Amino acid sequence: MLNTSNISRKSASRPGVNTSVLFDTNSANQPAVIFAHGFKGFKEWGGFPYMMEKIAGKGFACIRFDFSHNGVTKENPAEFTRLDLFAENTHSIELDDLKTVIDHVYNNPELYNIDKKRLSLMGHSRGGGAVILGAGEDERIKALVTLSSIADVNRYTDEQKKRWQEAGYIEIPNTRTAQMMRMNKTFLDDIEQNSARLDITGAISRLKIPVLIIHGKEDLAVKYTDALKLYENSNKDFTEICTIEHTGHTFGTEHPFKGTTKAFEEVIEKVIGFLKKNL
Numbered sequence: 719m720l721n722t723s724n725i726s727r728k729s730a731s732r733p734g735v736n737t738s739v740l741f742d743t744n745s746a747n748q749p750a751v752i753f754a755h756g757f758k759g760f761k762e763w764g765g766f767p768y769m770m771e772k773i774a775g776k777g778f779a780c781i782r783f784d785f786s787h788n789g790v791t792k793e794n795p796a797e798f799t800r801l802d803l804f805a806e807n808t809h810s811i812e813l814d815d816l817k818t819v820i821d822h823v824y825n826n827p828e829l830y831n832i833d834k835k836r837l838s839l840m841g842h843s844r845g846g847g848a849v850i851l852g853a854g855e856d857e858r859i860k861a862l863v864t865l866s867s868i869a870d871v872n873r874y875t876d877e878q879k880k881r882w883q884e885a886g887y888i889e890i891p892n893t894r895t896a897q898m899m900r901m902n903k904t905f906l907d908d909i910e911q912n913s914a915r916l917d918i919t920g921a922i923s924r925l926k927i928p929v930l931i932i933h934g935k936e937d938l939a940v941k942y943t944d945a946l947k948l949y950e951n952s953n954k955d956f957t958e959i960c961t962i963e964h965t966g967h968t969f970g971t972e973h974p975f976k977g978t979t980k981a982f983e984e985v986i987e988k989v990i991g992f993l994k995k996n997l
Contacts, residue, residue: 747832749778749833752782760796766842783819789801809909838993846865854922862927871909928992
């Protein structure tokens, strides 16, 4: 059964977090997987729904969600119609969004037949960084998967940051939609003012739960060296790294979704095996 809902925030000044949930209505106490998309992404991007359907078919309740400031809406879930929100997004906002979803799932397990003692997180790209940070702040999380994850939120040169501060914003082109997507100075300010909370390698070093790091060897968007950095800073007793050869950032998939790939199927198989073993 597919259930789409909107999780309200405590603060009325912020938009809600749109979610899609897949779960077996005939099976109780299912382990749960919460998935976070990446930069310029959304929960309906490319192969993400397909991946979550495959995982749900193996006995997991699967929750994917849109970060509140990712630029899409419940009415237009695959179009960037709210670039004003996108411009105001920060890593801290995304962490708070993630906590909102975790709280909702944990506090309402009966809605989705979930065993709240078996919660896991999975994230792609910048969403991978978010779930590492989120797991570091939340003892309710029992397993973690990252796909093409960043290892550091500070990914900008000194020259870029100087121009960003002077102009008050930076514009990032979206080659798929031909939109210029503005990011305000608040994004950069958040990185500088909340460096301790946003320390991804520091967070993964403190984790004592099973962690699976998956990365394409030919990733051009987030270099494979990020995966190595995450692994080197992790607790090796709990962490495994999986290299997918001859593939890149999205494992050969694209948006709109045109079908799966050998690399993507390998990712899904690795994720399911890891979750079955550790939840």
